[in-house]
Amino acid sequence: MTALTLPAPAKLNRMLHITGRRDDGYHELQTLFQFLDHGDTLTFQVREDNQVTLSPSLSGVVDEDNLIVRAARLLQPYSQRPLGADIQLQKRLPMGGGLGGGSSDAATTLLALDRLWGLELGLERLAELGLQLGADVPVFVRGRAAWAEGIGERLTPVSLDTPWFVVIHPGIEVSTPRVFGAPQLTRNTPPISMARALQEGPEAWRNDCEPVVRQLYPEVNDALGWLSGLAPTLLTGTGACVFCRLTSEDEASSILGRVRSGWTAFMAHGCNTSPLHQALGLF
Numbered sequence: 001m002t003a004l005t006l007p008a009p010a011k012l013n014r015m016l017h018i019t020g021r022r023d024d025g026y027h028e029l030q031t032l033f034q035f036l037d038h039g040d041t042l043t044f045q046v047r048e049d050n051q052v053t054l055s056p057s058l059s060g061v062v063d064e065d066n067l068i069v070r071a072a073r074l075l076q077p078y079s080q081r082p083l084g085a086d087i088q089l090q091k092r093l094p095m096g097g098g099l100g101g102g103s104s105d106a107a108t109t110l111l112a113l114d115r116l117w118g119l120e121l122g123l124e125r126l127a128e129l130g131l132q133l134g135a136d137v138p139v140f141v142r143g144r145a146a147w148a149e150g151i152g153e154r155l156t157p158v159s160l161d162t163p164w165f166v167v168i169h170p171g172i173e174v175s176t177p178r179v180f181g182a183p184q185l186t187r188n189t190p191p192i193s194m195a196r197a198l199q200e201g202p203e204a205w206r207n208d209c210e211p212v213v214r215q216l217y218p219e220v221n222d223a224l225g226w227l228s229g230l231a232p233t234l235l236t237g238t239g240a241c242v243f244c245r246l247t248s249e250d251e252a253s254s255i256l257g258r259v260r261s262g263w264t265a266f267m268a269h270g271c272n273t274s275p276l277h278q279a280l281g282l283f
């Protein structure tokens with residue numbers, strides 16, 4: 001096998017609590033991750049030299065800083081021979097959207113090149129390596145909806161309700177470091193057990209980043225206000241995307257049809273197994 005085309009799905013944070021701050025400035029979280037059947041698509045062709053090319057490049061991101069190229073570079077030392085890849089990216093997920101697009105692209109690259117280069121490092125090792133690229137990379141490598149603790153890398157697989165979602169991107173990019181750096185951010189939510197979070201269920205779930213993001217980004221505040229008038233709505237990650245949960249596909253399409261011009265939106269189904277792992281036949 002010398003070529004592969006694979007999905008890089010979005011994630012949602014179905015709830016997110018911030019329970020502390022570590023000495024290195026990273027925040028301790030408790031969050032529930034779930035995948036969506038919507039995301040980017042990547043195509044990989046093996047090269048017999050050590051070049052890694054990406055097309056098209058992302059505007060505002062130098063290729064060598066792109067998480068896709070960084071993921072490929074991270075794996076190269078594990079191959080006995082010089083190997084590279086030509087990688088095509090079909091970007092659908094908004095950047096700085098809280099949907100984990102960059103992290104998901106990185107995870108797809110790790111799994112694809114592990115297979116194409118015959119490395120057989122295994123999901124555990126790949127998740128460990130991926131953590132160097134971002135806090136959200138391990139869950140995309142593991143491929144199971146999960147309860148996450150630590151900075152998001154301590155994962156316990158869970159099975160969540162799988163409703164339809166409408167996701168709105170209010171047209172701006174939220175800076176994750178700006179949100180985590182805000183003095184007024186809640187950082188002291190008492191930790192709860194996974195069992196309690198699951199028992200409380202979607203009606204009780206909230207995102208501790210939401211009040212700060214509403215203050216700093218009025219566009220996100222507007223999108224939350226509009227969508228929550230129609231269905232139960234939350235922020236994902238540090239935003240900018242907001243999502244609502246619906247019981248039927250018809251309800252989702254009806255809301256999608258009413259989304260304000262200037263915002264982009266899509267509907268998708270929640271998945272407890274990543275579409276990437278389904279495509280690779282891993283579970």
Ligand SMILES: C[C@](O)(CO)[C@H](O)COP(=O)(O)OP(=O)(O)OC[C@H]1O[C@@H](n2ccc(N)nc2=O)[C@H](O)[C@@H]1O
Nearest residue numbers: 013025026027103134135136151152176177180237238
């Ligand atoms: C908030 C979440 O979206 C939840 O899924 C993620 O944990 C964010 O993950 P990410 O975008 O992959 O974030 P990273 O690239 O690792 O970190 C970006 C910046 O956000 C802050 N950051 C991130 C994650 C975390 N647990 N604590 C933090 O304080 C740090 O300032 C870090 O420099």
Ligand SMILES: Nc1ncnc2c1ncn2[C@@H]1O[C@H](COP(=O)(O)OP(=O)(O)OP(=O)(O)O)[C@@H](O)[C@H]1O
Nearest residue numbers: 066067095096097098099100101102103105136237
């Ligand atoms: N392949 C990539 N796709 C998207 N962004 C990338 C990529 N590589 C590097 N980046 C950089 O990462 C930043 C965050 O992008 P990303 O789409 O992952 O944000 P996000 O959805 O908010 O992630 P999270 O939910 O993990 O906070 C971008 O602004 C961009 O500078």
